[in-house]
Amino acid sequence: MSRADARTDSGAGTTGAGTTVPGATEAGATEVGPAATDSGAGTTGIGTTGVGTSAAGTPRLLWSLGLFRSELVTTFRRWRTLALLGVLAAVPVLIGVAIRIETSDGGSVGGGGQGPAFFTQITNNGLFLVFAALAATLPVFLPMAVGVVAGDAVAGETNSGTLRYLLVAPAGRTRLLLAKYAATLAFCLAATLAVAASALAAGALLFPLGDVTTISGTRISFMDGLLRALLVAVLVAASLTGIAALGLFVSTLTGSGVAAMATTVGLVITVQILNSIPQLDAVHPYLFPHHWLSFADVLREPVYWDDVLRNLGLQGAYVAVFGSAAWARFTSKDITA
Numbered sequence: 001m002s003r004a005d006a007r008t009d010s011g012a013g014t015t016g017a018g019t020t021v022p023g024a025t026e027a028g029a030t031e032v033g034p035a036a037t038d039s040g041a042g043t044t045g046i047g048t049t050g051v052g053t054s055a056a057g058t059p060r061l062l063w064s065l066g067l068f069r070s071e072l073v074t075t076f077r078r079w080r081t082l083a084l085l086g087v088l089a090a091v092p093v094l095i096g097v098a099i100r101i102e103t104s105d106g107g108s109v110g111g112g113g114q115g116p117a118f119f120t121q122i123t124n125n126g127l128f129l130v131f132a133a134l135a136a137t138l139p140v141f142l143p144m145a146v147g148v149v150a151g152d153a154v155a156g157e158t159n160s161g162t163l164r165y166l167l168v169a170p171a172g173r174t175r176l177l178l179a180k181y182a183a184t185l186a187f188c189l190a191a192t193l194a195v196a197a198s199a200l201a202a203g204a205l206l207f208p209l210g211d212v213t214t215i216s217g218t219r220i221s222f223m224d225g226l227l228r229a230l231l232v233a234v235l236v237a238a239s240l241t242g243i244a245a246l247g248l249f250v251s252t253l254t255g256s257g258v259a260a261m262a263t264t265v266g267l268v269i270t271v272q273i274l275n276s277i278p279q280l281d282a283v284h285p286y287l288f289p290h291h292w293l294s295f296a297d298v299l300r301e302p303v304y305w306d307d308v309l310r311n312l313g314l315q316g317a318y319v320a321v322f323g324s325a326a327w328a329r330f331t332s333k334d335i336t337a
Contacts, residue, residue: 067176071183075149081187084145085194091141092133092199099123100206118296125210126203127222130229131299133199134192134236138292139272142191146240147264149187150247153180154330155260173331177248181323184244185237192237196229218301228298235295239311242288242318243268249326285310288318 075081103123118132154177203209212225220228247264254260268289274280275287284290291311297304 067179068182071179072186075183075187076190081149084148085191088137088141088145088191089194089198091137092129092195093202095133095136096122096126096129096199096202096206099129121213122203123207125212125225126205126207127200127209127212127225127229129203129207130196130199131232131296133195134232134295135293137195138236138239139289140268142188142195142236142240143243143268143289144265145191146184146188146244147247147268148261150184150244151251151261151264152257153184153248154251155254155257174327177327177330181244181248181326184248185241188240188244189234189237192233192240196233200229212299214301215296215299216301220301232295232298235298235308235311236292239292239295239315242315242322245319245322245326246288249322249329252326252329286314288314290314 099119099122118128118135121128122132209222211219211221212228213219243264246267247260250263250267251257251260254263271287272289275284275289291307291314294307294311297307
């Protein structure tokens, strides 16, 4: 399915000189001219102006929803996106199988019970495979997947020549950019849930399930632990909003989707390296991955929110800065393709 064909699914009318307004045919008016749509007022085709605001507001809302739906369809119908979700879902299975094999003779994870955080608890409770898989994929796999999708959001349209045709519709560049970012955020959530769901299924098949022992040493019920696992997945998805905004900004700077994706992934790797250098600890709190693993505090009793809120605040700052930069670049960009 091509990018141009996917746009016909938006359900918001035609993209020619006039825009068909859904439901307007019942009132005897079939089209609203571009001027009326842009101004939010004007006639509705039957010579009356009293319903102009309402008639113009409805197509704008329909265009926004149609754009978002079109971007979702375009994003999740690509084989590349499906392949990324498949790889992410396979990671927890591989981790679970590896731990199952390693502990099949009665040994412990890491050979002496000194394995990574969460990993040593998996054999006692399969629910911990969810936390372990998210901790394993968050530093590299998840941000790289998001970087690929975000980097291709605008640059891919420019490279394929469909961006110009998208802007023919009276949707506006701002709404188009917001629709693309919203679709990228939907991928962030889908990718995170794919890891969590796969980990939960693998953990239930390979290991026992039961009450959860928190980091604080207290025990909570399995349902409470499951709710916390869902909260952790949402927090991990929220941790990716900063890199999504950064990737969208990079995507507005170039007309090559491959170059935008490579640059975004390269930035993720570079920042991760900088965050691991002790001599740069002064700048670590300002790097977007610095508080990513703060979701572990959700497994404390009571929950320790300080670092979690710092992480959300930092991601919000990245979204504001690079989202504004992407908007400034995209709205002033000369679209010639």
